[in-house]
Amino acid sequence: MASNAASRRDEDEVCPVCKSSRYLNPDMRFLINPECYHKMCESCVDRIFSSGPANCPVAGCRKTLRKNRFRKQTFEDIGVEREVDIRRRVMHILNRREEEFDSKRAYDDFLEQREDIIANLVSRIDVAKTEAQLQKYAADNMQSIRANQAIEAEEASSFQARMSLEQEEARLRRQAVRQEYETERREIQAGREDFLTRLASGSSTDAAAIAREGHKVLLKKSSARRSEEERIRQKQAALRLDNKRVSNLSTVEQAGAADTGLVKGLRKIKTPEPEKPYDPFMGYVPEKRDYYSLQSYYPSQYLDPIRNDARMLAGGYDLREYYSRTLLEAFAGLSCFVGEEISQRDAANTSKSTATEGASMAVEGGENTA
Amino acid sequence: MIEDDIYRASSQYRLWSYTEPSLQSLRATTNAVASERVRAALRRSCEAHQSTATSAAGTPLPESNMEVKNKDEKDVECLTPEEELVLVRYYCEKTLELGETYKPPIPTMVRATAIQYLRRFYLTNSPMTYHPKSIMACALFVATKTDNYYISLRQFADGIPGDTTTEDVIAPEFLLMQGLRFTFDVRHPFRGLEGGVLELQAIAQGQGQPAPHLPYETAEDLQQGLLSIAPPPVPSSSMSDRIARAHGTTRELLKSAAQMTDAYFLYTPSQIWFSAFLLADRPLAEFLLDVKLAPETDENGLVNPLYEIRSKLHHVLTECSALLQSYTPLSSDPAQMKSLKRIAKKLYHCQNPEKVNLAAAQKRESTQPSTAVQSDAGIVTSESETERLAKKRKLEQEQKVRQEDDVFGPELVTQRTKQ
Numbered sequence: 001m002a003s004n005a006a007s008r009r010d011e012d013e014v015c016p017v018c019k020s021s022r023y024l025n026p027d028m029r030f031l032i033n034p035e036c037y038h039k040m041c042e043s044c045v046d047r048i049f050s051s052g053p054a055n056c057p058v059a060g061c062r063k064t065l066r067k068n069r070f071r072k073q074t075f076e077d078i079g080v081e082r083e084v085d086i087r088r089r090v091m092h093i094l095n096r097r098e099e100e101f102d103s104k105r106a107y108d109d110f111l112e113q114r115e116d117i118i119a120n121l122v123s124r125i126d127v128a129k130t131e132a133q134l135q136k137y138a139a140d141n142m143q144s145i146r147a148n149q150a151i152e153a154e155e156a157s158s159f160q161a162r163m164s165l166e167q168e169e170a171r172l173r174r175q176a177v178r179q180e181y182e183t184e185r186r187e188i189q190a191g192r193e194d195f196l197t198r199l200a201s202g203s204s205t206d207a208a209a210i211a212r213e214g215h216k217v218l219l220k221k222s223s224a225r226r227s228e229e230e231r232i233r234q235k236q237a238a239l240r241l242d243n244k245r246v247s248n249l250s251t252v253e254q255a256g257a258a259d260t261g262l263v264k265g266l267r268k269i270k271t272p273e274p275e276k277p278y279d280p281f282m283g284y285v286p287e288k289r290d291y292y293s294l295q296s297y298y299p300s301q302y303l304d305p306i307r308n309d310a311r312m313l314a315g316g317y318d319l320r321e322y323y324s325r326t327l328l329e330a331f332a333g334l335s336c337f338v339g340e341e342i343s344q345r346d347a348a349n350t351s352k353s354t355a356t357e358g359a360s361m362a363v364e365g366g367e368n369t370a
Numbered sequence: 371m372i373e374d375d376i377y378r379a380s381s382q383y384r385l386w387s388y389t390e391p392s393l394q395s396l397r398a399t400t401n402a403v404a405s406e407r408v409r410a411a412l413r414r415s416c417e418a419h420q421s422t423a424t425s426a427a428g429t430p431l432p433e434s435n436m437e438v439k440n441k442d443e444k445d446v447e448c449l450t451p452e453e454e455l456v457l458v459r460y461y462c463e464k465t466l467e468l469g470e471t472y473k474p475p476i477p478t479m480v481r482a483t484a485i486q487y488l489r490r491f492y493l494t495n496s497p498m499t500y501h502p503k504s505i506m507a508c509a510l511f512v513a514t515k516t517d518n519y520y521i522s523l524r525q526f527a528d529g530i531p532g533d534t535t536t537e538d539v540i541a542p543e544f545l546l547m548q549g550l551r552f553t554f555d556v557r558h559p560f561r562g563l564e565g566g567v568l569e570l571q572a573i574a575q576g577q578g579q580p581a582p583h584l585p586y587e588t589a590e591d592l593q594q595g596l597l598s599i600a601p602p603p604v605p606s607s608s609m610s611d612r613i614a615r616a617h618g619t620t621r622e623l624l625k626s627a628a629q630m631t632d633a634y635f636l637y638t639p640s641q642i643w644f645s646a647f648l649l650a651d652r653p654l655a656e657f658l659l660d661v662k663l664a665p666e667t668d669e670n671g672l673v674n675p676l677y678e679i680r681s682k683l684h685h686v687l688t689e690c691s692a693l694l695q696s697y698t699p700l701s702s703d704p705a706q707m708k709s710l711k712r713i714a715k716k717l718y719h720c721q722n723p724e725k726v727n728l729a730a731a732q733k734r735e736s737t738q739p740s741t742a743v744q745s746d747a748g749i750v751t752s753e754s755e756t757e758r759l760a761k762k763r764k765l766e767q768e769q770k771v772r773q774e775d776d777v778f779g780p781e782l783v784t785q786r787t788k789q
Contacts, residue, residue, distance in 0.1 A: 290371040298568040330565030333377030333638030335679045
């Protein structure tokens, strides 16, 4: 009935621009432009907009339309069509995800705000202001919007993939079941035939024994088959689990952008500190000293003879090694105040102090040893 | 300061640096634990003795038993931490003397290392448990190894007065290492002193270089500064002569006073040598400090950025100098010698009987592989094991004595059935 009604209405549908009706032109298609949602037929669109943007031909509407924006109407009600369009556009921009928010509450607030914006646009309240807000948000959060779109696309595609995989699995299962049923039937048939031939060839005394045996063989076969099936099923389950795990791993956790003016309660993302250039000595400069600058020669009546003694130097002995070591030891720890630092250290880790606990352990250990 | 951080990486700083109160409390706990064990051990050995006596006599004598026990309890009077410290110090001096007896004498550095080993070991162990006499030789021997001064064990044992065998020397070796927490590195102030003297000599000859944070000073400035310091207590012919004399005095101080006091636990090696240097020649040492850390007040009235360090260091060095100065050798003081004799007598009574003969205990352990394995797993078991063995040995000996006394000769049936 519905189709009948539709066709009847289609019959007397008239293009508001050229006034041609479907009755005269059954192939006529109506298009709309989301700019003003005025309906017109395909030939009118071709005629008016082929040579570039033009004003809407409907009287009183001065919207400039472009041909490439014309599309088929999805919903019968133009109001619904428009709302869906607006909703799609806003959702495209305000595409924050739940994991980007601090709390569920913040996310809910965001959802409500989005609904408000959509409602405003649909019912034409504060359109200019809301549009400005949206544009500003879109410009500010270009990056995160794009990232979230990518995530959504990926989710959609992975959902598709999962669906098709499940269908494939179901198909395989069905096929396996059918095959199994076939083989079972064939085996029963074969067993029965075998049984009959043996009965035919054997004597009458064997009949009971043969019958029992045949039954047993059948039972054994079916039980073996069942265990085989069980095994295969388990394997498939394990495989499915593995797949799921892999897909879980592949969902990449992506952090949102910083808190923006429009959307509140976004989770702060910590950008990791930029890596410093590699320093193999961890801030230690090998030849740098704070108390002294090493000289290549120090006058000393003990050391001077060595400087010229070939016997001493032949083995590779270098007085500079001696200088650097003695001078380092002369000042190493000079302003290292043991009393102060050790008491600080002990206070810092009274719970698990290294020095005192180690010492007490040594007491115990020392006193324990034979 | 980079040099300070280098020192902070050493095991001496990380494990063997203490504050005065923590040092005291550590010694007190060590003493308390050891006295507890000595009392328990004495009680055990006494009981073992009595049980064998009563079983031998056949009829127990409860009255005398009680009497002996009471007397024993009263008699065990353990050393106090202070007495232990005096005793350890005496053996540290002995270590110096022991090193002198070898030909050639063992270097000062090695002896100093041995002394520090002794001091560290007796932080967590008590002389009541292990007698310092046996540990001393072992510490010196370990020090020759860790300081890369080779002496064969036989040669080393021969050098020790009295009949000390090689086994006696190395018996407590593992024990000692355990007590040292396997840290053998001892940072001495001797080499640091050499470095300081090198710097002073260079400055005296006009070849000195300023410290990196005082780049505006020239070698001539430094030399002038050195020549204009206050004259030494003992007049000397030239500046290098004066430095050499101060060097000698400081070295003597480091060899004796620094070793025999707690300086190594409380201060860093460079602080120790600086304070000894202060005692030897105060103007010279202060000049060197001024060169290195800038004087306390600038002539322009500017506050020195290192002023805080400088004033703290001044305080620490004064303390350390006082500590070094407070030292008097035990042997030179008859009153101290007298108290030492008293302590030695006291130690004879409160020595832990289970740990007297370490070499024998080790031999026994090595002959019984099963106990050796046990002691590997848990150290605690070995104590009861040795105790059991000691008891058994004593029992056998007494039986032998008794059987010899018997007019009718030894029993035909072995004692085992009686037990």
